[in-house]
Amino acid sequence: MTTNQLINQIKKKQSFLCIGLDVDLNKIPKHLLKEEDPIFAFNKAIIDATHHLCVAYKPNTAFYEAYGIKGWRSLEKTINYLNKNHPEIYTIADAKRGDIGNTSTMYAKAFFEDLGFDSVTVAPYMGKDSVEPFLTFKDKHTILLALTSNQGAYDFQTKTIDGVEVYKEVLKTSKTWKNSENLMYVVGATKAEYLAEIRQIIPENFLLVPGVGAQGGNLQDVCKYGMTDDVGLLINSSRGIIYASQSEDFAEAAANKALALQAEMKDILAK
Numbered sequence: 001m002t003t004n005q006l007i008n009q010i011k012k013k014q015s016f017l018c019i020g021l022d023v024d025l026n027k028i029p030k031h032l033l034k035e036e037d038p039i040f041a042f043n044k045a046i047i048d049a050t051h052h053l054c055v056a057y058k059p060n061t062a063f064y065e066a067y068g069i070k071g072w073r074s075l076e077k078t079i080n081y082l083n084k085n086h087p088e089i090y091t092i093a094d095a096k097r098g099d100i101g102n103t104s105t106m107y108a109k110a111f112f113e114d115l116g117f118d119s120v121t122v123a124p125y126m127g128k129d130s131v132e133p134f135l136t137f138k139d140k141h142t143i144l145l146a147l148t149s150n151q152g153a154y155d156f157q158t159k160t161i162d163g164v165e166v167y168k169e170v171l172k173t174s175k176t177w178k179n180s181e182n183l184m185y186v187v188g189a190t191k192a193e194y195l196a197e198i199r200q201i202i203p204e205n206f207l208l209v210p211g212v213g214a215q216g217g218n219l220q221d222v223c224k225y226g227m228t229d230d231v232g233l234l235i236n237s238s239r240g241i242i243y244a245s246q247s248e249d250f251a252e253a254a255a256n257k258a259l260a261l262q263a264e265m266k267d268i269l270a271k
């Protein structure tokens with residue numbers, strides 16, 4: 001999907017919500033465990049109940065890889081279901097990959113070509129030749145970790161090298177890479193106070209912002225400092241939406257949580 005198509009969807013739906021499909025068999029309603037593929041059954045119900053309220057879904061691959069080949073099949077069924085029934089939805093494989101060039105090419109093929117995701121999360125740590133292979137794919141985005149939502153972000157990302165914070169160096173240097181227009185960046189909602197400075201370096205690129213909900217990030221603060229004329233934000237919530245209820249009404253409860261966030265987004269967009 002192109003960036004413009006994503007922007008059009010955001011404007012049409014008055015939503016920049018991304019729902020994280022981080023499915024844990026210990027947390028889904030017990031009655032679904034009788035299904036042939038409980039993970040897909042859960043995702044399908046969540047997608048059917050929420051697709052009109054969000055513009056993106058982000059399965060974190062760890063939650064699928066943890067169940068081996070069965071989990072990978074559930075991931076494949078989920079992305080196929082989305083691409084077939086909701087081609088207007090933006091899809092993110094949250095896989096946090098990145099390796100030497102020829103290996104990165106294989107990761108890119110796996111997520112963009114074989115599975116058909118619109119984007120994949122990538123760690124910048126191995127540098128230019130580990131990221132550029134992802135950027136060569138047309139109409140696909142590479143979402144680079146810049147300033148993450150967790151406590152460990154302060155271990156390296158905010159440290160300075162030659163007077164420049166590492167996360168700022170990631171933003172500045174990656175902007176010079178070939179096909180850098182295909183870059184988006186991860187900035188945690190828990191780090192909203194950094195957004196004004198981040199926007200000075202990357203005024204236009206989309207940001208994937210996880211950490212609203214279960215991790216305590218605040219939507220209003222993120223929008224105040226991170227929003228661009230074209231919105232430029234995808235706000236992710238995973239547990240806060242998909243585990244709103246663990247009984248038979250789980251999909252309806254998820255839709256209610258998604259609606260509350262979408263309503264807040266609609267108000268922000270109206271201002």
Ligand SMILES: O=C(O)c1cc(=O)[nH]c(=O)n1[C@@H]1O[C@H](COP(=O)(O)O)[C@@H](O)[C@H]1O
Nearest residue numbers: 060094121148149188210214215237238239
């Ligand atoms: O890349 C990510 O999506 C990500 C980056 C980050 O800095 N923090 C972060 O929480 N995430 C992911 O975003 C999701 C957050 O989930 P919840 O805290 O349940 O909303 C998880 O899949 C995390 O792996």
